[in-house]
Amino acid sequence: MEAARTSGRPGNLFAAAVLILVGLTVFAQTAGLAELETGSDPGPAGYPRLLAALLIVLAVCVGLQRGVGDTLPSAAGALRVAAAVALLVVYALVMESVGYVASTTGFLLATMLLLGIRRSWWSLLVPVVFSIAVFLVFYRLFGVPLPRGPIEGLLS
Amino acid sequence: MSGDWTEGLRLILGWQPVLMMLIGVLGGIAVGAVPGLSSTMAIAILLPFTFVLDPVPGIALLLGIYTSSVYAGSIPAILLRIPGTPASAATMLDGYPMAQRGQGGQALSISLVASSIGGLLGGIMLIFFAPALARIALQFGPAEFFMLALFAISLIASMSEGAMVKGLLAGLIGLVVATVGTDPIGGQPRLTFGVDDLLGGLGFIPVLIGIFGVAEALARFEGRRGAGAAAAVPTGSFRLSGATLRRLTPGMSYSSVIGFGVGALPGTGGDIGAFIGHNEVKRLSRNTAGFGSGDPRGLAAAEAANNASVPGSMAPTLVLGIPGNAPAAVLIGALTVHGLQPGPQLFSASSGLIYSIFFALLIIPVIMLLVGALGIRSWSQVARVPTQLLWPCILALSAVGAYAVRSDVVDVLVMIGAGALGYLMIKTGFPTAPLVIGLIVGPLAEAGFRRATIISSGSYSWMLEPLPLALLVLSVLTLGLSLLRTARKQLAARRERAVASGPGAPAGTASADAAPVDANPGATAASDDEARP
Numbered sequence: 281m282e283a284a285r286t287s288g289r290p291g292n293l294f295a296a297a298v299l300i301l302v303g304l305t306v307f308a309q310t311a312g313l314a315e316l317e318t319g320s321d322p323g324p325a326g327y328p329r330l331l332a333a334l335l336i337v338l339a340v341c342v343g344l345q346r347g348v349g350d351t352l353p354s355a356a357g358a359l360r361v362a363a364a365v366a367l368l369v370v371y372a373l374v375m376e377s378v379g380y381v382a383s384t385t386g387f388l389l390a391t392m393l394l395l396g397i398r399r400s401w402w403s404l405l406v407p408v409v410f411s412i413a414v415f416l417v418f419y420r421l422f423g424v425p426l427p428r429g430p431i432e433g434l435l436s
Numbered sequence: 437m438s439g440d441w442t443e444g445l446r447l448i449l450g451w452q453p454v455l456m457m458l459i460g461v462l463g464g465i466a467v468g469a470v471p472g473l474s475s476t477m478a479i480a481i482l483l484p485f486t487f488v489l490d491p492v493p494g495i496a497l498l499l500g501i502y503t504s505s506v507y508a509g510s511i512p513a514i515l516l517r518i519p520g521t522p523a524s525a526a527t528m529l530d531g532y533p534m535a536q537r538g539q540g541g542q543a544l545s546i547s548l549v550a551s552s553i554g555g556l557l558g559g560i561m562l563i564f565f566a567p568a569l570a571r572i573a574l575q576f577g578p579a580e581f582f583m584l585a586l587f588a589i590s591l592i593a594s595m596s597e598g599a600m601v602k603g604l605l606a607g608l609i610g611l612v613v614a615t616v617g618t619d620p621i622g623g624q625p626r627l628t629f630g631v632d633d634l635l636g637g638l639g640f641i642p643v644l645i646g647i648f649g650v651a652e653a654l655a656r657f658e659g660r661r662g663a664g665a666a667a668a669v670p671t672g673s674f675r676l677s678g679a680t681l682r683r684l685t686p687g688m689s690y691s692s693v694i695g696f697g698v699g700a701l702p703g704t705g706g707d708i709g710a711f712i713g714h715n716e717v718k719r720l721s722r723n724t725a726g727f728g729s730g731d732p733r734g735l736a737a738a739e740a741a742n743n744a745s746v747p748g749s750m751a752p753t754l755v756l757g758i759p760g761n762a763p764a765a766v767l768i769g770a771l772t773v774h775g776l777q778p779g780p781q782l783f784s785a786s787s788g789l790i791y792s793i794f795f796a797l798l799i800i801p802v803i804m805l806l807v808g809a810l811g812i813r814s815w816s817q818v819a820r821v822p823t824q825l826l827w828p829c830i831l832a833l834s835a836v837g838a839y840a841v842r843s844d845v846v847d848v849l850v851m852i853g854a855g856a857l858g859y860l861m862i863k864t865g866f867p868t869a870p871l872v873i874g875l876i877v878g879p880l881a882e883a884g885f886r887r888a889t890i891i892s893s894g895s896y897s898w899m900l901e902p903l904p905l906a907l908l909v910l911s912v913l914t915l916g917l918s919l920l921r922t923a924r925k926q927l928a929a930r931r932e933r934a935v936a937s938g939p940g941a942p943a944g945t946a947s948a949d950a951a952p953v954d955a956n957p958g959a960t961a962a963s964d965d966e967a968r969p
Contacts, residue, residue: 291863291864291865292864294864295602295605295860295864295866299605299609302609302612306612306627309626309627309629310626310627313619313624313626321621321622321886321889321890321894322885322886322889323622324619324621324622324624324626325626326886327615327882327885327886328612328615328626328627331608331611331612331615332612334608335605335608335609335612338601338604338605338608339605341601342601342602342605345601352863353658353659353863354658357657357658357659358658360657360658361654361655361657361658361859363657364654364657364831365654365852365855365856368650368831368835368852368855369849369852371832371835372835372839372845372848372849372852373845375835375839375845375848376845380836384832384836387828387831387832387835388828388829388832391657391827391828391831392825392828394657395656395657395824395827395828397824397825402825406825406829407828410829410832411832414832414833414836418485418836418840422485422488422489423488424484424485424487424488424840425839425840425843426836426839426840427839427843
């Protein structure tokens with residue numbers, strides 16, 4: 281195994297920057313609400329702002345720490361993770377129009393290819409069987425609402 | 437009171453709850469036996485599919501998965517030296533050496549029996565303590581609840597050794613995310629960025645699925661090849677003699693009490709309980725030379741403790757509405773979706789449901805013992821299943837689960853966002869469990885904080901009342917002790933490095949940059965595992 285690279289200090293600086301941004305966003309977004317504060321109630325803005333202030337203070341602490349973190353992926357690994365997220369987004373967006381079975385089969389085929397699983401019949405069989413089985417069990421047996429398309433019409 | 441018992445028994449003994457417990461136990465064994473699938477992940481992903489069930493069978497299914505996955509995590513821990521769930525990390529200490537000696541069968545049997553006994557004893561303790569605790573909790577006001585929430589977050593943050601500030605930050609993020617939506621007291625929309633779908637808050641079920649399901653699965657996309665299957669060592673006989681059992685009983689019982697107690701502390705769970713149980717039994721036993729290198733007593737202690745922590749973690753969950761650990765946080769999510777808000781009120785209002793949960797926690801270990809014994813020779817095969825095909829399926833199941841909550845694609849997108857966040861947290865060394873605890877206790881904390889302030893007409897003097905103050909002091913002490921421990925460790929590490937300084941500098945560029953302060957990747961991984969559910 282190659283030497284483990286951890287996210288270390290850059291990771292901490294990145295996290296601190298994001299967290300400070302979140303804290304500031306909370307302050308900005310609750311600006312209009314601040315006027316609603318009454319005498320005795322910290323108000324809808326007071327409590328989140330208290331949290332945001334704490335968040336910023338602790339984020340600064342983390343930014344100052346020499347960080348440790350998990351091992352970093354290789355560039356190709358990071359790209360695969362990003363691709364998986366992108367595939368998930370596409371999956372979510374087409375789910376309702378294409379229907380559950382077709383979208384899930386497509387998603388599984390794509391992600392398995394991404395993982396380098398190329399034993400042809402496994403990477404074909406698992407997606408098809410998995411999506412149909414899940415549909416039958418959860419939709420037909422338990423009545424869980426799943427997006428329906430033309431294939432779902434044939435199955436139920 | 438006896439009416440509650442009979443009602444609880446009637447609710448749990450229907451065909452549906454019993455079937456669900458059985459399915460849960462079977463599913464949980466599979467989840468536990470496959471390294472990489474954790475109890476929390478399984479409960480989070482399957483949670484949406486239980487909404488169509490009534491609350492009792494739905495919860496029974498999830499409790500079955502939780503309990504038996506904590507047991508079955510021991511299977512790969514014993515055979516492969518990979519904990520199936522974090523709760524079985526202590527199981528490896530004595531379980532794996534036993535398997536190496538050809539006593540894997542014995543070890544598996546001991547782990548099954550000890551887990552069942554631990555679960556059963558934990559369930560009995562829960563029945564004794566929870567109602568009394570609930571009566572006390574009924575006296576709690578908003579100030580106490582706010583401080584309890586704070587204590588839970590401090591405790592879980594302090595568990596992430598060496599990353600306490602990150603743990604606290606994760607908890608804070610959870611609290612902040614919980615404020616998105618309609619403000620609980622005045623009804624003002626807040627932090628919704630104009631998105632109407634967020635008025636009801638960021639659905640916390642999609643967030644849970646994202647953090648525990650998607651994030652872990654995403655991490656698997658970094659590498660292409662799964663770990664190669666380990667060579668099988670002959671397991672030997674599975675038989676347990678009466679004499680062995682008698683020898684193990686005192687340790688198992690003692691360890692169960694410890695596991696229950698650790699589980700009952702908000703924020704701590706089976707992983708820590710098992711280590712403490714193992715340690716304490718070793719301390720009180722004679723001839724402890726074999727502990728840590730294959731002593732059955734050590735194995736039994738670890739396994740009894742981690743399963744006793746399951747009912748233990750349900751105590752604060754059911755009585756206070758404050759989750760005992762990450763899986764319990766997900767179970768609170770399950771209850772709230774059914775319109776049941778765990779806490780002292782639920783205890784008196786829906787006592788039938790609560791008592792049925794008690795009974796479920798007694799019945800599940802028995803089912804687990806039977807099912808576990810029937811299949812004990814086959815479960816070890818499950819542990820060797822190649823997991824590479826699983827991760828895409830986990831992602832698909834997560835997405836569908838998030839969708840199923842409200843038939844809303846926005847929830848799936850929230851889940852993906854939470855998954856990406858969780859992945860980045862893992863990579864930058866932030867524990868994810870505090871975030872979820874923060875998310876769950878968030879509404880309770882905000883309502884507590886604001887009501888307490890309103891009651892004391894705008895002053896914060898409520899923080900100085902005896903009970904809230906005591907809880908505040910406890911929280912500060914917890915964090916202080918954790919800081920002290922970390923500082924001491926760093927000092928020791930620095931000294932060690934000073935002694936061994938010179939040529940053999942650690943390889944890698946980033947770690948050299950991070951040098952003096954705990955840059956040991958091994959230590960990071962350990963604390964990460966502990967913090968992750």
